[in-house]
Amino acid sequence: MKNTTYLPAVAGFALIATGAVADGHAPVLQVYTYDSFTSDWGPGPAIEAAFEETCACDLQFVGAGDGAALLARLQLEGPRTDADIVLGLDTNLTAAARETGLFAPHGVEADLDLPIAWTDPDFLPFDWGYFAFVANADAAAPASLTELAASDTSIVIQDPRSSTPGLGLLMWVKAAYGDDAAQVWADLADNIVTVTPGWSEAYGMFLEGEADAVLSYTTSPAYHLIAEEDASKVAWAFDEGHYMQVEVAGKVATTDQPELADQFLAFMVTDAFQSVIPTTNWMYPAVVPVEGLPAGFETLVTPEASLLLSPEEAASVRDAALDEWRNALSQ
């Protein structure tokens, strides 16, 4: 009880120390995210403008590579980090993120439009998508991973050791085939033209004609359709179901702007944020905006089944799955 007396004074000092009041500038909210989110073509600029209209603050996005690099950056900085929010991890990374102890519960109750139930108290989804192989519409489309493996279709994939989609495919095969995953990889080995360090290299090589298909998302054809008016790209629907990528944001426990951070997380699941997502991040919004999805999204394939390992499962099977993958492809 005694401490409460001093609270206003302490709070005053804290405000002066953070510069929020002292020089009359708006308080700054720092959001660490992956590069393509904050680029001129990503959702960043529109979301920044929309949030700053409501918050009387300065929202700053800090780009840090991809999702894995983002987490590594936070770990490097540790509790002294300037980040208030980390936006762009996926469920394959959240177990490791939780383990750092750097995150606080998000505290948002929202009605999410995900194909699965969401109960994570620390991380809140802002968008999601299905991994899928993307190909030209005129190529023969296999109906499953095993049919792909049996065919002589060539594919280019990303390395699970350096890329989040690559890790997603690893989890896809594991979630669909469990103990038989090693065999599936062995069968796929002769279809794989090459393994690239990241998504950009793989997608670029596919567009250059180096392979029949590339590991990407079911929403990738929407980019070509909407931004380039090119209907020639399709995603293959597979009978095993498709592994999901759920992209989340979390509040950093050591934030100096806890209220602004809460305000941002609440804003994240509103229309102003969500309506920007489909045609900038090319993913499904976590909450479908009132006006619905943009025209063109209705042409995308919807998988029969959604596969997703829980963060804890994903973390626990990862190393063994990596070994299976490496052994099968090193033969």
Add this chain to the structure above:
Amino acid sequence: MAQRAVPITSRVPAIAAAGLVLLLTLGTLGAVLWRAEWQGGLSPADWAAIRFTVWQALLSAAISVVLAIPIARALARRQFRGRQFLITLLGAPFLLPVIVAVLGLLAVFGRGGILNSGLEAIGLPTVSIFGLQGVVLAHVFFNLPLAIRFILQGWLAIPSERFRLAATLNAPIGRLLEWPMLRTVVPSTFLVIFLICLTSFAVALTMGGGPRATTVELAIYQALRFDFDLGRAALLAVIQFGLCVGAALLAWRLTGENLSGAGLDRVVQRWDTPKPWIDFLWIAAAALFLLIPLAMIILRGLPGMFDMPESILAAAMRSVLVAVGSSLLCTAMAFALALKGGIAVSVVGVLPLAASGLVVGTGAFLIVFPFARPSDVALLVTMLVNATLALPFALRAIAPAIAAIQQDFGRLGTSLGMGGWSWVRLVVFPRARRPLGFAAGLAAALSMGDLGVITLFAGQSEETLPLAMYRLMGAYRMEAAASAALLLLVLSFALFWLCDKWGRSDADI
């Protein structure tokens, strides 16, 4: 070697340069180690990565050097219109960012590339580029230009009086002049390329076709980014340094002594030029191999060239500024170190090649973070790191020239009582101008294409051109990215050309 008589110059710049190199190579490694929680050793997969790394680096370096010798000889003894421009142009692949070069190579050697379309047209089976052959092909594509330049410099450094004398005496030029020159030039060239390939990551993985082609640098990437296992990353980086030291010791043992004797700087005239068509065949083959992928990059980039987003131009400006700063710093450091000379300088000169770019970036981040916001110092740190990483190339270009000047003119300088600044200004600097220009150009162009530390430090307003290009690719904008790549190629090449031209402005070769 007998004790050299060399005018005394200040040691302070050399010590400062060496200090910066040590801080950014061993210091950053130390910073990572200091933060690491130690957990145990290497896995069998790590050992496989080490074996593959060394093997592909040996092959790549050997093939680059072996091919470069006849090409450099052909360029050294033939005069033709456009020769100087061709020599500069052949240097371009070395300056390309990895992904740009890979896409250029695929346009020629890939599934739908020129080579396979040609094979298909005449009914032959197509070939796959992916695998060890692809890794080596890409590394030779990158490094052959460097090998040609270094070995060509060796040829051009043989004074024309010796060729004249040999011709008069009808003596065997190959054994008397060229072989001793190659003994001094080839081991260090091999070493530099071996070390470049040793720390390769994206090329090896992309062209290697799968996890068979895992290199140590990729294992470091995985440890830093996916496992956040700083201990393992540091251990792998230490192994990389160990491989580097071993290779360097071996190369130095094999390096021959330079022949003494100064020339009078006349244009080399050669009398021993049998069968000119063989030389031109070599030159044509090198030009085709190196320039066709380059032409493909230009063709891909042209369509979008005139509607590039404005942010790309801002990023390009930033890259040029960083490149100029880093080039000046790098050349000054290399000059200071080369004046000092000695084995310690040689060690400092190869350290940056053995450093893992990722560990340097992470270590620099750990060092900077307690004191400043990383994005505030992003461009400064990038400039320092780029200058340091380009130092081995600059030193390799400058040091032999300065050693030769000191050997040839040192006694004269001492007897005239020249020392310090006047010795440097009147004798060394003008005579070393050509390698200085080359080194400055190389450092500037390497800095332009670099995508190392900047990824860790940069915010939105510190974006450099290569980073902007990657971000375009990440946003599906492949055509805009191809144009950014072309802009990058043009700017790198222009910077290199300007510096190289400055170096040659008073030379007549």
